[in-house]
Amino acid sequence: MSAEKITRMVVVANPQGLHARPADMIVKTAMRFASKIELVKGTERVDGKSILAILTLAAVAGTRLSIEAEGSDAAAALDALADLFGRQFSEGASFPEGGRRVEE
């Protein structure tokens, strides 16, 4: 049981921030791992497996977050999550005008 806690900094780069769809992707990804995962914005710390909690962070474009993972697969979890942020939750690519079309 090697419970090491590791952290990685990411920036919310997609134009609409962490709205419902990106938050859903974060949770889905986080759920694949056994590690405890948390998102930290300044002094706020939320469960990375709770979409409602992530939404309450109100992480708009440009927000700096740190992702913390603790558990046996922590490193793999951070890689997968950082990749999501890096790809801007696939919003930049498939929706040049931003994530708007996804909503409603």
Add this chain to the structure above:
Amino acid sequence: MQKLQGIAVSPGVAIGEAFVMDNEGFRIPRRFVDRDAVDDELERLNRAIESVAVEIKRNRDAVSRELGKEYGAIFEAHLQMLHDPRLRGELEQMIRERHYAPEYAVSRTLRRYAKVFQTLDSSYLAERANDIFDIEKRLLRNLLGRRREELSRLTSPVLILARNLTPSETANLDRRFVMGLVTEVGGAGSHTAIVAEGLEIPAVVGTGPFMTDVSGGELVIIDGDQGLVILHPDEETIARYRHEVDQRRALTARLGALRDLPAETADGQRVDLFGNIEFPHEAKLCLARGAGGIGLYRTEFLYLGAETEPDEEDHYQAYAGVIETMAGRPVVIRTLDMGADKLLVGSNDDERNPFLGLRSIRLSLRNLPMFRTQLRAILRASVLGDVRVMFPLISTMFELRQVKMLLADVMEDLEEHGQPFRRDLKVGMMVEVPSVVVLIDRFVEEVDFLSIGTNDLIQYTLAVDRSNKDVASLYTAGDPAVLRLIEQTINAARRRGIAVNLCGQMSGSPTYTMLLLGLGLRQMSVTPSAIPEIKKICRSVTIEQCQAVAGRAMSLENARDIKSYLKEELKKILPELAG
């Protein structure tokens, strides 16, 4: 404790259990569960969550099929919210530890999230509150199922808190159980306001959104005098309001003793104190309060909430009942006074400025068959008692002549058909538009009586929409310009020897009674609940005293000074009525 400021539309204080209705008219109940039932209730919640998950997946698949996978993504997020472990934990804790019913736990928890989202800086994220409401609605629909309670099937006293109430909802209110009304939207002329006044229950409208702050079953206070709604009141506030309710009850009982005494000043000047009514059953209330007649019988209710336009018989029956109840006392029937927006037929929903638009008498003159139907019914009913007809919102002499011609035409028609009616039916008009006061010397030549409608007169004189919160404070009956128009109208009527009544909300406010008597007004028509108070004031003053008060008030420069002076004077005579 949280206070919501709205527009006071019907006076009084009510303390009681909230009955919260969302846009779809759902009731969100509060219910505690027994200790032994906790596991069953959790199971019920789980089943509801699973059913909702199936519904959401079905929506996702349908949308994805029709519009593409990206569009179904929002439902993915909804599913994720529904299964959120933190949410689940909170719900379980509420049910297990606080013994809340699942419905209440769901509503409470999700509304808290919705509220958080609404306060977020990003408007885009704030929109997510709607997703939360959507999930809440689905869960409640599943949990409540057939047990969804309807407004018309109340079994215990409640205060109704709703986004808005439709005419059909208000028409079906159970008067035994509805103790007060609050709506998020609406203004002073809204349907809720009129109905609340008719039911004599406190009401506040236009409070702005509160759906995230209150759940069914919570204790709420409605202060219909101040236009306040208090959610989650603290003990001290509850005690203070309970005391007020007791005092009012005692005052009402004391004033009730005046019922059979005449409305007459201390020096013997008789005052005609009439009641304003909306619904036929209120005629009895007027009699119970000692009204000398009906000074304003609104007829809009016949058109509201009805599936079809009322026919002549509908009109006739509604009038005949009231006339018979009043047994020879005067009954003033006002013809339809409504905006085009509320009418079933000929509605024009894109009026840019409805208060200056096709409403009231203008609407009647555009819908002649409908107008004739109403006039025929009034004329036929006129033989049953002392009936008078009154036309609202006259603004030009031409309009008045048009309606009088039409009335004569309908009379001829009835005569041809051998239908009995009173040829000498008294014809009056409302004074609500400043143009009429400017030419009042001409109008008094053409009618048998005048009735001053202060609500519209104030709005048109001061150019203020009182349902607009930003300017509502400019709306006041105490403005010297308004008072001077009233004075001119009273003087013109007296010179011509015709009756003049005042039937706006102003006449039901104790603050203005002495002033109005001092200006020479001898007829007032008020909401039935205000009759005892106004009678009490009449019986406590002399005309000379009132003239002195009026003289001083008319010399003051602004509404604030006038109102505080009038309140001072009232306090000297009847401190318990000076609110």
